[in-house]
Amino acid sequence: MSEFFERNAEVIQRRWPLLSARLLVEDASLLQADLVEGLGSTLSINGIQLTSRHDRTREAQLQAESLPVDSPVLHVYGTGLGDLQLELLQRSELIQLHVHILNGAVFALVLQLLDQQPWLSDSRVELHYAGDLVEICLPFFALPSELVLADDFNAKIRDRLISETHLTFNNREFDPQAPDIIERLQASQELVQTDRDVIELFGSRKGQEVFVIATGPSLEQHFETLRAIRNQAERPLFICVDTAYRPLLDHGVRPDVVVSIDQRISVCHLPSEGTADITLAYMPMVDPQVLAAWQGPRYASYSASPIYQQLRQQWPKGELYVGGSVIHPAVDLAVKMGAAQITLFGADFAFPNNKTHAGWNDGDLGPQLCAAKHWVLDGNGQRIKTQLNFRSYLCELERFIAGHPQVRFYNSSRAGAMIAGTAFHPELAS
Template structure:
């Protein structure tokens, strides 16, 4: 205990001299609430909630490999999660690193390590800057994120953790939409004739300047709003209604007809997007949809592209307007509303998480998407953790980036139980 007190006192002195507010934060932490165990091997490490903070056999060697994983010259490096101290030291040994920006992902873990291990060398380095990860809205490149500390990130740092994971998983998430995929190129090309004869999404642009639009996604909280939406439509008071494809059937069951349906998915089918209820209903679509499904649609069709190079050749030959897509059809629906000129956009069913154990509104588990247990978490509008999946969390980050780029539009959400969407407020009357 005496040795721990000496280590903590020396670490705290350096911290207080350089970052007094962080020293106060460390002193305020209740580290006794952490589930900590010593894990021994050739060396030793500690576990938090069963997760090792580092190798138990060669902590220095592991940190060296991690620091070397950043290729090329890196004058500035962002390190998310200092671990037991080996990681900052390993990056400081790189001669090209002029500035090491260390970000804390969990306050209690950082305070615990300050009690256990001497950190004075790297804390005292003039090349090091230290801050809470959650103090930044965005992440910075190049970065290295400690995998254990990503898993153990605290609630106050959850949003930046989400962005780190989104950046790291982007190559995997995008692998099904590579621009050189021959099957995708063939599908896009198979729609060339339809594209040439169909309408252009840009025909809708600037058509509703200053208006309000309701964008309907299929998160489980949508079920709470069917009556409200239906009543507004029947009274003729509902704003313009844009629905994502998987919301069409649930809306139809409750007597609600949207003004536009948006679909982008190559796997879309007539079960989710049934042509028999499409009379007169405008469909905004991307060229990845099945040609037979498009041909069966009874309402007017309007084609759109994204920035994916997959569409480059068609864009030159058959020009159409573009919509933003960050992985989800909801992005395209939101961008359509904004490009129509709306200044107030209300989101329904934009949960990006499980709500009351459900994944989609009004669809049976597994009916339109694999039925999976939530493996990740995000914070909801009550500041509580709710289960989610990696893809949903990535879609959430993409929408938050989009919202940040459109400060002139008021974005309102209608459910606190789903994921908190940074940059949005909650609708004072429709929130449920």
């Protein structure tokens, strides 16, 4: 054990004894660590530089400048080499600095190699494992290197940090002044004005069970089961997202309600033939030709997005929650209809069995499998391929579930991403 580690560990043991015990069993020997030199030097872990190799101090200053100077409480995610912590602790206004560990083994290794006592000993510092909290804290700075290096235990918080960091970028395509958005909403006005209000569906299924069906690859495990349940006299309500509609029909499963919100949905996804007894709940960005062709009852709705502000004032309709994916309003509709229990199908947020979606070819509904550069943990605790926006959608669904404790949420499969707040269905999940 190094001299640095003994001194660093002594501080941690004195201040955070429970956390100290966890750090002592972290296995830093599994990491590939290298010294990287430039104008200065830094540590590279598994090919990822923890900091700049040229000027760590200036880098920390730039990172600190992104945080409000007058905030008495700040949060740093990732421990790095301690540079950002030392920079922030120079602020006289700072009362508390919460440092959240994103990779325990990386931190244990740094404790062996460098003196971290100056910031660990500061009474304003509180040290945590990021994964011990279910939600991120604001205001924060997340060290980019450790967002990449985050371990399994802290992965959920990593996903929330990345989602929050990318929020402004992700919302760029929903500019109310964008010509394509204005054109689509104008084209939909007449239908929105005359169609039913989704609020008419609210409260119509109080205390009942609802199946919410998405298009993840694990849906393929359940086609036969869904068909059998659909034919029962008493059964749950079937709500599906638009891209799941055709695969369900292809396997003899007719949903009761289809939810659609995306301007890219076409008649290829929502063919109108035989839809007289199927309800369509939609938002005005959906292609008006798709809407007009639908034979069954149509219910218009809005999200909280500013793109609907003008329509909302002219023709008020009920609101459904959207967190980036059609799965969110589908689940919200089930809750607002009064569901006491919701079982999710195909809500994978990942690519189990090296497939992107059930019933569609690779790339039909978005990026191809080869573009999957990220991971989440599946229902068995194993890493599984995904893409960045899927992780963001997962975060938002988990937040939604946490906000509705009165509803029991079940996941029908372990093959996709682990969804916090759900239990695996005792009969359906394999």
